[in-house]
Structures are given as C-alpha cells and as structure tokens.
Amino acid sequence: MSLTIGTRTVRLVQNTRSFFSNARGAGRDIVELAKLEAQLAASSAVSVALFSAIALILAFTGWILLVGAAVAWIADNWLSLPLALLIIALVMLVGMVPFVVLIMRRASDLSFSATRRQLGSLRHGE
Numbered sequence: 586m587s588l589t590i591g592t593r594t595v596r597l598v599q600n601t602r603s604f605f606s607n608a609r610g611a612g613r614d615i616v617e618l619a620k621l622e623a624q625l626a627a628s629s630a631v632s633v634a635l636f637s638a639i640a641l642i643l644a645f646t647g648w649i650l651l652v653g654a655a656v657a658w659i660a661d662n663w664l665s666l667p668l669a670l671l672i673i674a675l676v677m678l679v680g681m682v683p684f685v686v687l688i689m690r691r692a693s694d695l696s697f698s699a700t701r702r703q704l705g706s707l708r709h710g711e
Contacts, residue, residue, distance in 0.1 A: 652673060652677070655673055656669045656670055656673050657669075659672065659673070
C-alpha cells in the first residue's frame with residue numbers, strides 16, 4: 586500500500602508541475618497574442634488616420650469645387666460675381682448655424698458632470 590501512495594504522490598507532483606508549466610505557457614501565449622493584437626491595432630489606427638485624412642482632403646476639394654461651380658453658374662446666368670459670392674457665403678453661414686447649436690448643446694456632455702458629482706460626494710464623505 587505504501588508503494589501505491591508513493592506512486593500516487595509522485596504522479597500528483599508530476600501532474601502539478603505539468604499543470605503549472607502549461608499554465609505559464611498559456612500565460613506567455615496570451616501575452617504574445619495581446620502584443621500582436623496591439624501591434625495590429627496600432628497599424629490599423631495609423632491606416633485609418635491616413636485614409637481619413639485623404640478622404641477629408643478629397644471631400645474638401647470636391648466641396649470647394651462644387652461651391653465654385655455654383656458661384657460661377659449663378660454669376661454667369663443671373664448676378665454679378667461679387668453678388669454671387671456674397672449669396673453663396675451667406676447660404677453657407679446660415680447652413681452652419683444649426684450645427685453650431687448642436688455642438689454647443691453636446692459640449693456640456695464632455696465635462697463628465699455626473700462622474701465629478703459622484704467623486705465630489707465621495708470626497709466629502711456623503
């Protein structure tokens with residue numbers, strides 16, 4: 586019976602060592618996976634930023650050309666060039682107003698007011 590207990594003990598120790606060795610290996614694999622995913626995320630973020638900048642430049646250029654074409658068409662068909670420029674500028678400024686209002690309404694959400702209120706109550710022991 587003592588041989589059986591000794592054999593079981595040795596097997597238990599071997600299995601425990603094997604378990605911890607596998608756990609360490611799994612931990613290293615998870616860390617390596619996290620590092621590779623972080624590299625992929627960084628590379629993707631750079632690509633997204635670059636593609637966004639290119640798209641923004643193209644959209645801005647297209648918008649400028651569209652506005653220029655509208656001014657040229659209005660100036661060619663109805664009004665003088667300075668008056669056409671003034672009308673298009675006023676239309677664009679009026680079109681900007683709703684977006685400025687929306688920005689001002691949403692800007693208050695950037696202050697983390699509920700979090701600051703909660704932290705303030707914790708600081709004062711409430």
